[in-house]
Amino acid sequence: MPNRISISGPIVRKAALIVAAMLVAMLPLAACGGEGKGDGAGAPPPGEGSGSAGPSPGATPRSERPNVVLVLADDLDGSVFEDSTLDAAWEPQGISFTNALVTTSLCCPSRASILRGQYAHNTELWNNDNSEWHGGAEYFRESGLEKETLATLLQESGYETWFGGKYLNGYEEAGGWEGYVPPGWDHWRAYLNPLIFSKDGEVSDVDGHYTDRLAEEAAAFVESRENSSKPFFMELSTFDTHEPLEIPPRHAEAYPDARAPRPPSFGEEDVSDKPRWVREGRLAGRPISTGVAARIDERHAARMRSALTLEDLSRNLTDALRGAGELDETYIILTSDNGFQLGLHGTQAQKSTPYTESHEVPFVVRGPGVPGGSSFPDLVANTDIAPTTLDLAGLEVPGWMDGRSLSPFLDGSAPEAWRESLLIEGAKSGSPKRPAYSGVRREDEVYVRYETGEEEYYDLGEDPHQLESSPEDAPESMRSDLEALRGCTGEDCEGAENP
Numbered sequence: 001m002p003n004r005i006s007i008s009g010p011i012v013r014k015a016a017l018i019v020a021a022m023l024v025a026m027l028p029l030a031a032c033g034g035e036g037k038g039d040g041a042g043a044p045p046p047g048e049g050s051g052s053a054g055p056s057p058g059a060t061p062r063s064e065r066p067n068v069v070l071v072l073a074d075d076l077d078g079s080v081f082e083d084s085t086l087d088a089a090w091e092p093q094g095i096s097f098t099n100a101l102v103t104t105s106l107c108c109p110s111r112a113s114i115l116r117g118q119y120a121h122n123t124e125l126w127n128n129d130n131s132e133w134h135g136g137a138e139y140f141r142e143s144g145l146e147k148e149t150l151a152t153l154l155q156e157s158g159y160e161t162w163f164g165g166k167y168l169n170g171y172e173e174a175g176g177w178e179g180y181v182p183p184g185w186d187h188w189r190a191y192l193n194p195l196i197f198s199k200d201g202e203v204s205d206v207d208g209h210y211t212d213r214l215a216e217e218a219a220a221f222v223e224s225r226e227n228s229s230k231p232f233f234m235e236l237s238t239f240d241t242h243e244p245l246e247i248p249p250r251h252a253e254a255y256p257d258a259r260a261p262r263p264p265s266f267g268e269e270d271v272s273d274k275p276r277w278v279r280e281g282r283l284a285g286r287p288i289s290t291g292v293a294a295r296i297d298e299r300h301a302a303r304m305r306s307a308l309t310l311e312d313l314s315r316n317l318t319d320a321l322r323g324a325g326e327l328d329e330t331y332i333i334l335t336s337d338n339g340f341q342l343g344l345h346g347t348q349a350q351k352s353t354p355y356t357e358s359h360e361v362p363f364v365v366r367g368p369g370v371p372g373g374s375s376f377p378d379l380v381a382n383t384d385i386a387p388t389t390l391d392l393a394g395l396e397v398p399g400w401m402d403g404r405s406l407s408p409f410l411d412g413s414a415p416e417a418w419r420e421s422l423l424i425e426g427a428k429s430g431s432p433k434r435p436a437y438s439g440v441r442r443e444d445e446v447y448v449r450y451e452t453g454e455e456e457y458y459d460l461g462e463d464p465h466q467l468e469s470s471p472e473d474a475p476e477s478m479r480s481d482l483e484a485l486r487g488c489t490g491e492d493c494e495g496a497e498n499p
Contacts, residue, residue, distance in 0.1 A: 065159075065231040066368060067330040068389045069317065072114070072235060073310055073362075074107065074166060074242035075351065076336035079261045080300070081362040084307040089314050090334050094366030095409060096375040099443055102338050102382045104426055105351045105358040108169040110337040110382055111237075112140055115149040117386030117401035119423055121438075122489055126427035128169040134427075136170030141182070150386040151184030151233070157395055160230045162221050164189035164214050165237035177203070189217045194239065194246060209248045211238050215313040219320035226324060233389065238313065241306040241340075243299070251308045258301035260293075260342055265465040267293075271346040273469040275454040277434045281347050288343050296342045303340075331367030331392055331410075333385060345466065349432035354439050354448045354456065355466055359424050371412035377443055378414060379422050380406060402493040419497035421478075423485040424448070438486045440478045447471075447478040 081087050090096075102110045104120040112118075112125040120126055123145055127135030140146050155161050163185045167176075172192040174180070179201035181188045190198045194210050197203075199217075206213045218236055225232065239246075260266075267288035271278050288296070314334070321327040340350055341357035351358045363380060365388075366372065383403030390397050391405035408415035425438040428451065439448035444461040455471035457478075484496035 065393055067232050067234075067321075067326060068392055069234045069236065069321075069330060069332045070114075070385065070389070071310075071314060071317070071332065071334045072111075072165075072237040073334070073336040074237075074239055075303075075338060075340045076241050076307065076310070076362060077340035077357060078360055078362060079357075080241055080303045080307050080340070083258065083261075083300070084255070084304040084311070086307040086311045086314075087362070089311045090362075090364040090366070091373065091375075093372045094332075094334075094364045095370055095372075095412065097363040097365075097380045097406075097409075098375050098377050100335065100361050100363030100380045101359045101422055101424065101441060102336075102361055103359075103422065103424055105338040105353065105424075106426065107337050108136055108140075111168050112145065114337075114382050114385050115151065116145060117150065117383050117397075117403045119383060119402050119488070119493070120425055120427075121423075121486065122400075122402060130170040130174055136174065137168035137176075138170055138174040140168050141174055146182050149182075149184055150389055151182075151235075153184075153390060153395065153398070154233045154393060155184045155186065157393065158230060159393065160187075160225070160228070160232040161185050162187040162189075162218070162232060162234040163237070164217055164235070166191050166239055167237065179203075187221060189214065191239070209246060209309065211240055211309045211313050212248065214238060215316045218313075218317055222317075222320040222324050222326060225326075231329075231393070233393075236313065236317070238310055240310040241303040243303070245302050245306045247302065247305045248309060251305045254308055255301045255304045258297065258304055260296045260300035263344070263465045264467055265344045267343055268346040268467065273467075274346065275435075275450055275456065276452065277432070277450075278345065278347050281349075281432070293343070299342060328368055331365060331370070333363075333365050333388075335363045335382065335385070336361040337382075347432060349434070352426055352429050352432060353434065354424060354426070354437050354446070356446065356460070356464075359441070365406065365410060367410070370410050374412050376409055376414055378409070378418050379420075379441065379443060381422055398490075400490045402488065402490060404494060417498070419494070421481045421485065421497050423482075423488075423493075425486065438482060440481045440485060442478070445475075445478065447474045447482065449482060 103113060104110055106128060108128040109120045109125050112123045113120060116123055124134050125139055127133060130136035130138035151161050161184055167190045171190060176190065176192050176198055181201050188198060188200050191210065192198055195206050197206055214236060218234065269287055318327060321330050338351045339358045339360050342350065344357060345355050381403060384406050387397045387401050387403045388406040391407045397405065420442060422441045423438065424441050426436060428436040436451040437448050439446060446458050446460060448456040456469040457471045457474035458466045458469060488496040
């Protein structure tokens with residue numbers, strides 16, 4: 001029997017769960033709601049299509065095929081990662097990438113990019129909700145994207161696959177309640193809401209905190225494989241640190257004096273250099289009051305407490321792997337589906353913007369031969385997760401994937417040649433009310449162009465908080481990079497990222 005996590009406080013009883021389930025059954029998952037709603041008009045131009053993968057090579061011996069685990073947080077930004085103790089649970093054991101980005105800063109598009117290794121202009125999944133243009137799990141399924149993902153490719157090559165937690169937004173209404181399990185997953189533990197999950201297609205009560213239950217299910221799977229000769233791939237996709245937050249009693253009093261970051265962009269009053277959507281926003285030109293600042297501090301502290309639950313999951317996972325004798329044969333990746341911001345840049349938007357806090361995410365890899373405590377400033381992205389996992393598994397990366405493998409970094413030395421640019425992009429949004437954009441990010445520069453023709457450019461070495469946009473100073477090479485990247489597909493993206 002797996003060791004269960006001890007959770008103090010009142011126990012949620014089955015009757016209450018049933019009543020709650022009736023109340024929320026018709027509602028979408030709370031995570032990632034309210035941001036990025038839009039009709040998709042003015043989206044960056046789509047690519048030419050996905051193409052198809054070539055034949056998978058034959059399975060290599062188990063000793064050469066490591067396990068891979070992806071721990072995917074929700075809305076985890078760098079400030080919460082570093083202000084909590086979550087970073088201490090990861091960085092000393094692995095390699096950190098300090099310029100890690102999501103190419104589209106919104107939950108569902110980012111998660112699709114992770115599973116497919118593609119930019120959003122190639123998945124063409126731009127929005128969160130099933131009811132929106134090119135949005136949600138329903139689009140991912142009906143478009144056929146779901147038929148060929150990281151999970152299906154690994155499963156076909158002999159990997160045992162396990163998913164737990166939050167899938168794509170809208171999954172519960174796109175077959176989840178009816179027992180639908182997407183292709184590629186041998187074991188399925190997907191949230192339908194914070195109280196109910198689908199266990200291999202059967203509706204089950206969470207019975208406790210949703211992240212603690214996820215940790216228990218993951219540990220049980222690891223322990224059940226004691227004599228298995230198959231390598232495995234796991235994705236643990238938590239609700240932490242997305243609001244609304246459910247903090248277990250053991251962490252309720254943590255970080256009583258936490259204070260949200262106060263960079264120069266906090267309560268930025270002079271937004272005359274910013275595009276129209278910022279200048280006309282509710283916070284434009286208005287200082288943040290003492291009361292609002294206090295509420296921002298409270299939210300930051302609550303998100304740090306949520307990160308502790310994610311830390312518990314991380315430690316329980318490594319303990320289970322160690323106990324099963326699998327830790328030394330397992331690579332573990334921690335990252336987030338997007339960043340997050342509070343009170344920055346004169347806007348109420350928390351994500352789905354082109355600013356650095358929205359696109360930047362923690363990204364740590366640990367595993368066999370990976371030197372702990374090292375870091376790289378090189379540009380990496382969520383689109384690199386699928387190619388990296390396939391490469392570690394000894395499989396050919398399909399030509400339709402846009403990302404590239406991070407394996408060359410995992411011995412602690414940077415490759416001689418690496419990408420110089422990454423594309424960031426987002427469809428037209430209703431919340432925040434923002435036009436579509438696409439842009440180019442380099443290690444120390446970012447250039448953005450909106451569908452309105454407006455532009456932003458920041459030299460991040462001189463202006464790391466993006467206080468003064470100067471599009472007239474944007475290098476011509478970044479403008480030409482944008483033209484190449486916004487329409488690139490598959491292997492052509494590598495050339496566009498390295499002009």
